Amino acid sequence: MNDTWLIRAPIALVPVLLFLGALVQGDSYKLLRFKTVLTIAAAGALAAGASYVANVWAYGHFAGDFQSYSRYVSPWIEESLKAVVLAFLIRTRRVGLPVDAGIAGFAIGTGFGLVENLYYLASRPDSALAVQVIRGFGTAIMHGGTATVLAMISVMLYERRPNGGLHLMLPGFLAAVALHAGFNQLLMRPALATLATVLVLPLVIYLVFQHSERVLRDWLDTDLDSNVQLLELINSGTFLDSPLGRVLKSLRDRFRGEDLADMLCLLRLHGELALRAKGVLLLRESGMEELALDDETRDKLAELAQLERAIGRTGMLALRPLMLATGKDIWQLKLLGR
Amino acid sequence: MFEIQLGPAGAVIMAGRLDATQCEAALKFLDGLAAQAEPRVIDLSRLEYIASAGLRVFLLTQKRSKESGAGVRLINVAPQVYDIFRYAGFDRIFDITRAGG
Numbered sequence: 001m002n003d004t005w006l007i008r009a010p011i012a013l014v015p016v017l018l019f020l021g022a023l024v025q026g027d028s029y030k031l032l033r034f035k036t037v038l039t040i041a042a043a044g045a046l047a048a049g050a051s052y053v054a055n056v057w058a059y060g061h062f063a064g065d066f067q068s069y070s071r072y073v074s075p076w077i078e079e080s081l082k083a084v085v086l087a088f089l090i091r092t093r094r095v096g097l098p099v100d101a102g103i104a105g106f107a108i109g110t111g112f113g114l115v116e117n118l119y120y121l122a123s124r125p126d127s128a129l130a131v132q133v134i135r136g137f138g139t140a141i142m143h144g145g146t147a148t149v150l151a152m153i154s155v156m157l158y159e160r161r162p163n164g165g166l167h168l169m170l171p172g173f174l175a176a177v178a179l180h181a182g183f184n185q186l187l188m189r190p191a192l193a194t195l196a197t198v199l200v201l202p203l204v205i206y207l208v209f210q211h212s213e214r215v216l217r218d219w220l221d222t223d224l225d226s227n228v229q230l231l232e233l234i235n236s237g238t239f240l241d242s243p244l245g246r247v248l249k250s251l252r253d254r255f256r257g258e259d260l261a262d263m264l265c266l267l268r269l270h271g272e273l274a275l276r277a278k279g280v281l282l283l284r285e286s287g288m289e290e291l292a293l294d295d296e297t298r299d300k301l302a303e304l305a306q307l308e309r310a311i312g313r314t315g316m317l318a319l320r321p322l323m324l325a326t327g328k329d330i331w332q333l334k335l336l337g338r
Numbered sequence: 339m340f341e342i343q344l345g346p347a348g349a350v351i352m353a354g355r356l357d358a359t360q361c362e363a364a365l366k367f368l369d370g371l372a373a374q375a376e377p378r379v380i381d382l383s384r385l386e387y388i389a390s391a392g393l394r395v396f397l398l399t400q401k402r403s404k405e406s407g408a409g410v411r412l413i414n415v416a417p418q419v420y421d422i423f424r425y426a427g428f429d430r431i432f433d434i435t436r437a438g439g
Binding site for chain 1: 389390394397422428430431
């Protein structure tokens, strides 16, 4: 290790880490824990390793020059591998909102960019300092930015169709590939590419985050009221006379009495747990210490799962008009179980 | 309609509906009270409704009171409001007593 390495390494590695740190700190609801962010970044680093192998293989079979390869082929490979990590996080409901998905996306890109830059530092120790500036402020942040775009677009689409297929990630994936290819296109003028990345991407991500936090706060307010109203109706015994209750009664000719009783229990339990999850979010937002999961909530989560099994797929589908079943609604219950 | 005032026994009395439009006033009132070593008592017997923004007011007040070593005691909480605190898990955060309890 020499003096030049000590100057180059921070330039290549620190900017993207600082940006990731700012995103995690800027999330008022602390949706992703620091340890989780590190794990996701590590997965991004593994994706970079896999991408190296795939790129070596693909370039070996590519007829054109390296410039064409980096513009038209490598963005597809690299964004695909980042998307695999993200698909796992979305499908297992580890992220469910634009804010946490965006942070997760940037963490994947950070891990990816760090490994790439470390590789360049190690394999080209004599490259000009300007190259490390471009890699640190340009390429690494670009990797974070494209994965953030992919994550946020995908989660917004899954919000409307939480059980939708992988095809819902396609629009975000195409946007990420387009941005990545555009960056590589600009690499003929590296200073311009870096400047564009540093000026545009952080600003766009910041604005989208601000908007998403506002949307989350609004959802918290309106959904909490809906949960409370539903529980008041059920607890007061007037639910079956309400419009929602009449929908449940209309299922009498299709389901057995005990199934309908289970459905009512499920609605009540879902409402109670949704309120509990919102309590967790409000605690995080106010910066108060979070409470450990209590036995009562743990039992309720187990009972909810048992009721879902007892009601079955058809029954759950029939309940859909009565239950809020957006991505956020499903995600908030996962939040409790973590 | 929302009202907040200091009762004769020193307890803060809230009445009406504590929603997003009233939170700033409620927080300002609570912030304006002198810090004390004992828990701040808030009587909620006449509070009919609370929105999530209202819950934020209590959380922030609790956080600030805890910093000065005290805390918040919610007393005479009407059943419909008490249930919201309980479902949200805040009965483990506050010293809270249900009306008639």
